Each structure stands twice: as C-alpha cells, then as structure tokens.
Amino acid sequence: MFQSIDDVQEALAKQSYFADRSIATTVFLASKLGKPLFLEGEAGVGKTELSKVLAATLKTDLIRLQCYEGLDASQALYEWNYPKQLLRIRLGEATNGSREDIDKELFSEEYLIRRPLLEAITADGEQPPVLLIDEIDRADEEFEAFLLEVLSDFQITIPELGTLKAKRQPTVVITSNRTREIHDALKRRCLYLWIDYPDFDREYEILRTKVPGIDERLAGQVCALMQQLRQEDFYKKPGIAETIDWGAALMALHKDELDAETVEETLGCIFKYRDDIESFRQGNLVALLEQADVNKSM
Amino acid sequence: MTYASDSRVLDRVLTEIDRRHGSLSANLVQFAALLKAAEVAVTTTQLIAAGQALGEIDFARRGDVREALASTMLTQVEDRAVFDELFDRYWNLPRPEDDGPRPEPASLEPGKQKLGIAELVDVAYVRGTPVSSQERPPRSYSAEEVFVEKDFATYRDDEVRAARRYLRRLAPKLATATTRRRRAARTGTELDLRRSLRRAWMTDGEVLKLLRKRRRVRRLNLVLLCDVSGSMDVYSRFLTQFVYGLQAELRRVSTFVFSTRLFDVTAMLKARSFEEALDRIRRHVDGWSGGTRIGGCLAEFNRTYGRERIGPRTAVIIISDGWDRGDVDQLRREMRLLKRRAFKVLWLNPLLGAKDYLPVAQGMAAAMPSIDAFLPVHNLASLSRVGRELMSLARG
Numbered sequence: 001m002f003q004s005i006d007d008v009q010e011a012l013a014k015q016s017y018f019a020d021r022s023i024a025t026t027v028f029l030a031s032k033l034g035k036p037l038f039l040e041g042e043a044g045v046g047k048t049e050l051s052k053v054l055a056a057t058l059k060t061d062l063i064r065l066q067c068y069e070g071l072d073a074s075q076a077l078y079e080w081n082y083p084k085q086l087l088r089i090r091l092g093e094a095t096n097g098s099r100e101d102i103d104k105e106l107f108s109e110e111y112l113i114r115r116p117l118l119e120a121i122t123a124d125g126e127q128p129p130v131l132l133i134d135e136i137d138r139a140d141e142e143f144e145a146f147l148l149e150v151l152s153d154f155q156i157t158i159p160e161l162g163t164l165k166a167k168r169q170p171t172v173v174i175t176s177n178r179t180r181e182i183h184d185a186l187k188r189r190c191l192y193l194w195i196d197y198p199d200f201d202r203e204y205e206i207l208r209t210k211v212p213g214i215d216e217r218l219a220g221q222v223c224a225l226m227q228q229l230r231q232e233d234f235y236k237k238p239g240i241a242e243t244i245d246w247g248a249a250l251m252a253l254h255k256d257e258l259d260a261e262t263v264e265e266t267l268g269c270i271f272k273y274r275d276d277i278e279s280f281r282q283g284n285l286v287a288l289l290e291q292a293d294v295n296k297s298m
Numbered sequence: 299m300t301y302a303s304d305s306r307v308l309d310r311v312l313t314e315i316d317r318r319h320g321s322l323s324a325n326l327v328q329f330a331a332l333l334k335a336a337e338v339a340v341t342t343t344q345l346i347a348a349g350q351a352l353g354e355i356d357f358a359r360r361g362d363v364r365e366a367l368a369s370t371m372l373t374q375v376e377d378r379a380v381f382d383e384l385f386d387r388y389w390n391l392p393r394p395e396d397d398g399p400r401p402e403p404a405s406l407e408p409g410k411q412k413l414g415i416a417e418l419v420d421v422a423y424v425r426g427t428p429v430s431s432q433e434r435p436p437r438s439y440s441a442e443e444v445f446v447e448k449d450f451a452t453y454r455d456d457e458v459r460a461a462r463r464y465l466r467r468l469a470p471k472l473a474t475a476t477t478r479r480r481r482a483a484r485t486g487t488e489l490d491l492r493r494s495l496r497r498a499w500m501t502d503g504e505v506l507k508l509l510r511k512r513r514r515v516r517r518l519n520l521v522l523l524c525d526v527s528g529s530m531d532v533y534s535r536f537l538t539q540f541v542y543g544l545q546a547e548l549r550r551v552s553t554f555v556f557s558t559r560l561f562d563v564t565a566m567l568k569a570r571s572f573e574e575a576l577d578r579i580r581r582h583v584d585g586w587s588g589g590t591r592i593g594g595c596l597a598e599f600n601r602t603y604g605r606e607r608i609g610p611r612t613a614v615i616i617i618s619d620g621w622d623r624g625d626v627d628q629l630r631r632e633m634r635l636l637k638r639r640a641f642k643v644l645w646l647n648p649l650l651g652a653k654d655y656l657p658v659a660q661g662m663a664a665a666m667p668s669i670d671a672f673l674p675v676h677n678l679a680s681l682s683r684v685g686r687e688l689m690s691l692a693r694g
Contacts, residue, residue: 187373
C-alpha cells in the first residue's frame with residue numbers, strides 16, 4: 001500500500017518505471033479509493049507496462065486477461081472441464097464407484113478451469129493480485145456489461161458451487177487503445193488516466209535504465225529524434241518500446257553516434273509500417289538530425 | 299447501488315470534506331455543475347470519488363488537486379481541455395465570502411450565484427457565444443428538439459462539439475437494442491451433447507470427442523462511400539463519426555472518400571480524425587476538389603475493392619447530393635453492379651431534408667433504381683434514423 005504520491009513515484013522508479021506526477025497521482029488514488037484504473041493512450045506509451053510494474057511493486061501476481069472479439073464468460077471467468085468429467089464418470093463405471101461419490105466430485109473445484117477473472121477473485125496470496133484487462137476495446141460490448149457486473153462487487157456465482165467472493169479486492173487495471181468507444185458506465189466506475197508519450201527527460205531516463213551502458217550522447221540523440229518524429233504525421237508513431245529497441249540495436253551495432261546512414265540501416269526498429277518508412281525517407285533526415293542535436297544539447 | 303443510497307454516500311463524503319477544508323464541498327458540487335454546463339457530465343458516483351480523492355491528497359498542491367479531480371471526473375481525454383480551462387478559472391477565484399450561509403448544493407440556479415460564478419457558467423455554457431446567465435436558455439426538451447432538427451451545414455463551432463457529444467451518446471443506445479436481442483437468442487452456446495453423442499455411435503458409444511455449439515455470428519460488414527466535394531464533407535464527417543460509434547455492432551467498416559477520385563481512408567481513420575485524413579489527402583492530391591465524378595469513382599471502387607470488400611453481408615452506404623459532372627450511363631451501370639453484389643445499398647442525401655426536393659438531378663435519377671433505401675442525412679434527427687435503419691439490417 002502506498003503512503004503518498006511521492007511514495008508511488010519512488011516505488012515505481014525502483015522498478016524502472018518513471019511515472020510523471022499525473023500518473024503517480026492517479027495510481028495513488030486508485031489504491032486509496034479501491035477503484036479500477038482505466039488507462040488510455042496511443043499504442044506504446046507504457047499502459048501494459050504500468051500494470052506489470054505495479055504488480056512487481058506490490059510484490060504480487062499479475063493476472064492478465066487479453067481481450068479479443070468474441071471473448072465471452074467461459075473464456076474470461078470459468079469453464080467446467082468436460083473431458084475430465086466424462087473420464088471420471090467412465091472411471092466410476094469401470095471401478096463400480098458409488099453414484100453419490102461421482103455426483104459429489106464431478107462439480108468440485110478439481111474439475112473447474114479457472115480463467116483470469118475467477119483466478120483474480122479467488123487468489124489467496126499474501127497480497128491481492130493485479131488484474132490487467134488488456135485492450136478492452138477489442139472485446140464486444142456484451143463483455144463490457146459483464147465486466148461491469150464483476151467489478152462492482154467482485155463476486156461470482158457458479159450455480160454448482162455457490163458464490164465465490166474476493167477476500168480482498170484485486171488491483172484492477174483496464175487498458176484501451178480507443179479503436180472504439182467504451183461505454184461511459186464502465187469508465188465512470190474507474191479512475192481515468194490518459195497516458196501521453198513521455199517528454200524528453202523522462203524518455204532519456206527510461207532509455208538509460210532499460211539499455212544500461214548506452215552512450216550518453218547517443219541516448220540523447222535517440223530521444224531527441226524520437227520526440228521530433230512524434231510531431232510528424234505518421235500512421236503509427238514510434239512509442240517507448242521502439243525507443244528501447246532502437247537504443248538496444250544501436251548498442252549492439254557499437255554505434256556511439258547517430259548519422260544518416262545508421263538511421264537508414266535501423267529504420268525497422270522505429271517504424272512498423274512500410275508507408276511510414278517511405279514517408280520518413282521523403283522527409284529531410286539531415287535537418288531532423290541537426291535539429292535533434294540542437295535539442296539534445298539544450 | 300440505488301440512487302438514494304448514492305446520494306447518502308455523497309452527503310457523507312461532502313460533510314467529511316467540509317470538516318477538513320471549510321466550505322469546500324459546495325465548491326466541488328459547483329465545479330461539477332460547471333463541467334456539466336460545458337457538456338461534461340459528472341455522475342454522483344464520480345462526485346463521490348472526487349470527494350474521496352480530495353481527502354487523500356495534499357490540498358496545498360494545486361497540481362495534485364487538478365489530477366485528482368481530472369481522474370475522477372473525466373472519462374475521455376477530449377474533455378481535458380475544457381476541464382483545465384474551467385479548473386484554472388474556478389479554483390483561482392476568491393473563495394465566496396463567509397458571511398452568508400453556504401449555498402446548498404441544490405440551489406445552483408445562476409441567478410443566485412455570486413458574480414464570478416455566473417460569469418463562469420457562461421464560459422462553460424456557450425464558450426464563444428456570450429449570453430448572460432439570466433438569459434441562458436434552459437436545457438429544455440424544446441431546445442433539444444430544435445437542435446436535432448438543425449441542418450449540419452448551419453452549425454457554429456460550439457454546436458459541432460455539442461452534436462458530437464450527442465452522437466457519442468446516441469450510438470451506444472442504438473447498439474444496446476441489438477445486444478439484448480442477441481443475448482436472448484443465445485441458448486446453448488456451450489457443449490453440443492446431441493452431436494457429441496451421435497458421433498459416439500461410430501466409436502461404440504464411447505464419447506471420444508466433445509463437440510461444441512457456437513453462437514452463429516452474422517454481423518454486418520459496412521462500406522461507406524463519402525462524397526466530400528463541395529459542401530458534402532460536413533455531412534460525411536458527421537456520418538463517419540456516427541458510424542464509428544456503431545462499430546462495435548458491425549463486423550468490418552471500410553470508409554472511402556471521393557470527389558473526382560476515390561480514396562480508401564479506412565486505415566487512416568484508425569489513427570486520425572476525418573478532417574485530418576481529408577486535409578492530408580487534399581495536400582497530396584492535385585485537383586482534389588474539382589467537382590464530382592460519382593460514376594467514375596464507383597467504377598474504381600467496383601474494380602479495385604469490390605470483390606474484396608463486398609460480400610453477401612455487406613451493406614453499402616453512399617452519401618452524396620447526387621450532383622454528378624461525369625458520365626450518367628456509367629453511374630447507372632456501376633450502381634447496378636454494386637447493387638448485385640451488396641446485401642443492401644443505402645443512399646443518403648442531405649438535400650432530401652429540403653421539403654421540395656425531388657431526385658431529378660440526372661445522376662440521382664440514374665442511381666435511384668439500384669437503391670434499397672434513400673434517406674436524408676442533414677441533421678441529428680435524420681442521422682438517428684439512419685442509425686436505426688442500419689441496426690435493423692445488422693440484426694437481420
């Protein structure tokens with residue numbers, strides 16, 4: 001449990017996540033008020049990473065539910081293990097087991113397949129787990145309504161077993177890439193946080209930590225160029241992951257300075273779409289590099 | 299949680315705030331009312347959270363107060379600018395004098411407010427059109443009625459924003475109607491015992507493989523062909539935004555814009571707004587706004603994308619005023635081809651909103667025989683009708 005906003009910032013920094021004040025404030029409040037965090041932002045700004053780091057900070061498990069179109073309760077909550085149940089019946093028949101025994105056993109927890117939501121609710125570790133519901137915009141609207149139900153009281157009723165209630169509420173993080181609008185009803189239950197691309201200082205710090213040993217000057221150039229690229233009009237702007245990948249690639253190539261040729265060779269680390277690579281090539285790379293140099297030395 | 303218990307919790311939270319910070323709770327409620335006036339609705343649940351949040355942070359740090367309120371009161375980043383503006387103005391105001399009794403949360407009518415607040419309400423309310431708070435029209439039913447009947451082309455900037463918010467709320471409403479129906483029809487999606495046992499015949503009654511039933515998903519694909527020549531881009535913009543809200547109910551939406559040429563903007567719209575996409579095309583294409591060649595653009599669509607994007611469950615929506623500079627016979631031919639391939643063809647025409655409009659423009663007349671539904675699209679009311687039409691197709 002966090003004591004203050006500064007406390008959050010420090011704890012996250014220990015896990016190499018450099019949260020700005022707005023992120024730290026919202027995380028702090030989420031833990032204090034016991035509300036889910038609803039994270040939105042461009043792809044690659046560190047939404048998923050934040051929940052991983054949060055789990056590490058709280059010294060607990062991360063339970064992840066990756067959403068996709070058609071995701072339903074049996075994939076998110078629980079399912080009976082039918083094949084195993086059938087085997088049990090056959091075994092009972094073969095060994096002349098009593099009917100009562102089979103009846104009793106068949107719908108016990110042994111035959112229950114726990115999916116992430118149930119797992120999060122029934123977790124009995126020392127600390128309640130962090131439940132990450134990733135990319136909820138990919139799931140159907142029906143699932144949102146279902147999730148709303150689960151998140152409001154953290155209990156699940158399984159007809160054959162009874163009601164299971166979380167002993168302590170898990171820390172819930174929901175992320176969305178905004179490929180569609182999420183219902184307000186769900187968002188209003190959460191604390192809303194828009195995560196932006198990091199500014200130069202934060203990104204520089206991240207890069208130096210994630211790629212230890214990277215040349216200071218090179219790291220500065222990389223971050224400055226990235227900051228600049230995000231101002232430009234690309235289909236998929238490079239995120240933090242790209243910065244780290246690129247930094248690591250440059251390290252591996254033993255580069256300690258950026259020049260046009262090096263950038264050209266490693267474009268694949270920065271852009272994931274052919275269109276973007278082409279429109280980048282049309283731009284004036286030399287000017288960008290000079291600009292990056294000026295910015296960095298500021 | 300019922301409404302009654304919600305307001306009890308709220309009372310408790312507000313009292314607690316006042317115990318710590320003087321008459322702050324009234325300010326909080328007032329601030330929420332301001333946001334609401336600026337079309338950023340804050341629910342009781344959110345207000346409770348905001349109150350609780352204020353109890354957890356160092357009140358002397360203005361930045362923390364701002365983030366605490368933003369994270370509890372907002373649900374989308376688009377509202378952040380309005381929020382920041384109101385926050386700065388509101389919380390920098392001198393505290394209301396402590397002589398009178400503090401205003402009750404319920405008595406927020408502008409007339410009773412001190413001057414500063416009344417001005418703020420105006421800022422929040424009209425942003426751009428100064429109206430004094432006394433004259434401010436109440437958000438009555440009739441005002442909304444007038445608004446939904448107003449032609450998109452005559453919108454002021456603030457009305458554009460209001461209309462967007464209206465559409466954002468409308469879309470889920472239309473969509474839920476479908477969702478319920480689907481759920482009711484959703485029996486036995488789990489194990490298919492019948493088929494499993496039948497198959498067990500082959501293995502002497504031993505069930506070796508468990509077969510499952512799946513809900514049959516037959517969602518609608520949608521192709522939007524948007525005329526953006528002349529003044530059509532206004533209508534196209536609202537349509538695409540509206541359809542975006544319905545996307546969850548559809549399987550795939552492809553969006554094309556055309557004037558003299560056709561462009562696939564589907565991928566672009568994932569990352570940017572309709573206006574930005576249009577700007578980008580305008581910058582890169584010469585002679586973009588030189589009139590309309592509907593027939594030629596349809597031919598290009600049919601040739602290049604027809605096979606791939608149109609299947610038996612694809613509805614095509616064309617939005618255009620039908621003023622065609624091109625070859626009328628070609629238009630007739632291509633429309634017929636489109637109609638043959640697609641599940642349904644809808645033509646939306648803003649001119650239909652005018653009472654005396656008849657589809658006699660040559661282009662429009664040529665297209666008419668191949669159209670399943672011909673609908674107006676000039677205001678919010680007609681757009682909702684398009685939405686209902688679309689949802690009934692999606693359910694079909």
